[in-house]
Amino acid sequence: MKELLAKKRIVILGLGREGISSFRFLTRKFPESEIILADRQEPGHFDREVQQIIASARETFFGKDYLRVLRTTDVVFRSPGVPFFLPELLEAKKRGITILSQTKLFFKFFPGTIIGITGTKGKSTTTKLTYDILRKVFPEVILIGNIGKPALEVFDSAKKTTIAVYELSSHQLGDLTQSPHIAVLLEMVPEHLDYYQNEQQYYDAKGSICRYQKAEDYIVFNPVHRRTLRLARQSAGTNVQYSLESPHCPGAFLKQGWLHRCFPERERVISKSDIPLKGIFNLENVLASIAATSVLGVSPENQREAIRAFRPLPHRLEFVGRYRGITFYNDSLATTPQATIAALGALGSKVSTVMLGGWERHLSYSTLVSQLGERGVRFVVCFPESGKRIARLIKKRDLSIKTVVTDSMREAVQLVYQNTFSGKICLLSPAAPSFGIFKSYEDRGNQFKYYAKTLA
Secondary structure (H helix, E strand, C coil): CHHHHCCCEEEEECCCHHHHHHHHHHHHHCCCCEEEEEECCCHHHCCHHHHHHHHHCCEEEECCCHHHHHHHCCEEEECCCCCCCCHHHHHHHHCCCEEECHHHHHHHHCCCEEEEEECCCCHHHHHHHHHHHHHCCCCCEEEEECCCECHHHCHHHCCCCCEEEEECCHHHHCCCCCCCCEEEECCCCCCCCCCCCCHHHHHHHHHHHHHCCCCCCEEEECCCCHHHHHHHCCCCCEEEEEECCCCCCCEEEEECCEEEEECCCEEEEEEHHHCCCCCHHHHHHHHHHHHHHHHCCCCHHHHHHHHHHCCCCCCCCEEEEEECCEEEEECCCCCCHHHHHHHHHHHHHHEEEEEECCCCCCCCCHHHHHHHHHCCCCEEEECCCHHHHHHHHHHHCCCCCEEEECCCHHHHHHHHHHHCCCCCEEEECCCCCCCCCCCCHHHHHHHHHHHHHHCC
16 A cells, blocks of 8 residues: 555545545555645535645645646545546546545455445445344444445454445446455446436446456345346356345245245244334345345344344434324435335335425436325425426326425425324435435435424
């Protein structure tokens, strides 16, 4: 690592959570290097803490021409929000500039075992559950990625015996040239189409999680998902399948109301009724965690104990409470129509009110709107910009659903109380990103929870 980064001119592209973490790591480990900060946003866009870090940097580049820094640098640290396929980055690579990221550096130098987990929906739940299961057996397990700490923040304490459970987004995987020892590939649907040049590029980015695996590695996946299966076939590792329909050895599967595993003997792990998570999609997440941890020899007893103790993560079909007889669920992380359809299926016929919409990515909402009608939803609160399109589609279909468009969460919850009967469910599951009105999906979900309680 020293040869790669010592006494170099290093630019960090993108000052999000991971970019700031990279700055702290590099300035601490390589004080003799010149660390430069660059971002397309102006400094005033960032909070006070980041602005203090900006002020401490030797050199900075901000605004629409921030990539001009690539003309005079040795190494680039790309943050996930900066596309790896930018023409300026590709040109810099041709000129011999080293293009790195936290994920690349971690994979290159981490001495222990990496379990990498990706997919469109369920990454965080599967990552956290896998971590919880492993903690029952192994003393040195770290949780990193979007749900855990940035990778380089835990690097210094890592040993050969350390197991890293790494939640990996397509943005982190896109230019990776190494794969984890155990790769978990969950279901994928079209996502981030405002980031990638086309849908296939998104799937290709995901494929890096298993593309470079060797014979001694493992790929965990459900073969019923055709996109997942297509990527899994790129792996040279052992296939470990999980399924809601049929057994596979090695693997994990659902049979007669029980989750089983086969490694190599068939063993019951836990009853379906004992799993504290709603929805068929969460059964898949649990099966994936059972399969991945079984590879490392965790017993069914330890798996069962961790699963029973697990609780839904915030903003992921999270039970908020019952107020004025209305049950509120926060599924703010649902940013695709498929995720919202899954949430509707998990909660059943009592869902009367749904909050939809957000940042416009021009996804198709046709199937989702049909599901709203078929499931008896009576009131939909729509957030712009995609919410306007959803409202128009509902009206065009002549469904018996009242729609209101608002850009205020406070007003939205007030309308919920005015239009939802006692005994019914109000679900925030937007099928769109939060950008525009809200700072993040956490901000959107937290506002929903706050007003549900305070306006009751």
